[in-house]
Amino acid sequence: MKKIIIILIALFIFIDLYSQQIVIKLNEGFEHTVFPPSGWRRINLAGANQWQRLTAPLPPVIMQSPVQGNAVVRIDYEYSEGEDWLITKKINSIEEDDSLIFFLIKQSDQGPFPPDSLIIKVSTTDSLQSSFTNTLININIAGIPTGNQIWHKYNLSLSQFAGQNIFIAFQHKDINGHGCALDSIVVYNPNSIGIRKISNTVPDRPELYQNYPNPFNPSTNIKFQIPRHSGSPTNNLPQQVTIKVFDVLGKEIITLINEKLDAGLYQVSFTGYRLPSGVYFYKLDTGEYSVVKSMVMLK
Secondary structure: OHHHHHHHHHHHHHHHHHHHHOOEEEEEOOOOOOOOOOOOEEEEEEOOOOOEEEEOOOOOOOOOOOOOOOEEEEEEOOOOOEEEEEEOOOEOOOOOOOEEEEEEEEOOOOOOOOOEEEEEEEEOOOOOHHHOOEEEEEEEHHHOOOOOOOOEEEEEEOHHHOOOOEEEEEEEEEOOOOEEEEEEEEEEOHHHHOOEEEEOOOOOOOEEOOOEOOOEOOEEEEEEEEOOOOOOOOOOOOEEEEEEEEOOOOOEEEEEEEEEEOOEEEEEEEEOOOOOOEEEEEEEEOOOOEEEEEEEEOO
C-alpha cells in the first residue's frame, strides 16, 4: 500500500510539472464565429473598415490558406486614411520567459504603398487605448517585398512585463496601404513547450520518433534527430527543417518548425486545444529526408 501511495504521489508531481510546462496564456486562432472573441475589443478611429474575421477560402489578394484551422483576422487597407485597433482580453501572470507569437501576411502582392504599419503595443493596467504606452514592434507592412505573399512568424519577448497582467493591442495605421491578416496569436513560454535541443550528440542518421503521450489530450511531445548534411559531413552547418501537422484529409493544421537547425536531437510540443478528437499526421522534412507518422487525439 505504501508503495502504491509513493507511486501516486510521484505521478501527481509529474502531472503537475507537465501541466506547468504546457501553460498557454493566450491561444486565439479566431475559429469561433463570435468576433471579436470573448474579452477582446476592436476600435475604429479612422476610415470605414474594421478588423474582421475571415474564413477560408480567403480573398485572392491574400493568396494563402490560414496558418491553422479555417479562419484569420484581417484589416483591409483604407483610402485615404485608416486606423484600427484590435485588443486582446487580459492575459494574466506574465513570466520571465513568456513571448507573444503570431503570424502575419501582407494582403497584397503589389506596392509598396507607404505608410502602412502594424504597431504592437502593451498595457499593464486596462484595455483603454490611452493605456498602451509600451511598444513591442512597429512592423512596416509597406516594406514587405512585393510578389507572392507568405505568412511571417513573429516572436516577441514579454519578459519586461514579468509579474504583471497585460493587454496586447494590434494597431493598424495606413494611408492607401495594403492591409494584413493575422492568425494563431499565442502567449506562452516557447523555451518550455516549443522546440528545444535535448542532446548535443551528433546523430548518424535522421529519425522521427513516435509522439508521447499517444493518444494525447491536449498536448504531446515529438522528438526528432537530424545528422550532418550530406554536403558537409565534417561540418555541422544548419539545414532547413520543417515539421507540419495534417488532418486525415491531408489539410495542413499547423507548421511546428520551419527553420535552420544544427545536427542534433530535438523535441517540439504540439497542442491541439481547438481540434476535435481523431487521427492526425506529423511530417518531418529536411530536404534529404522525409517521413510521416500518425498520432491520436482523444478528448
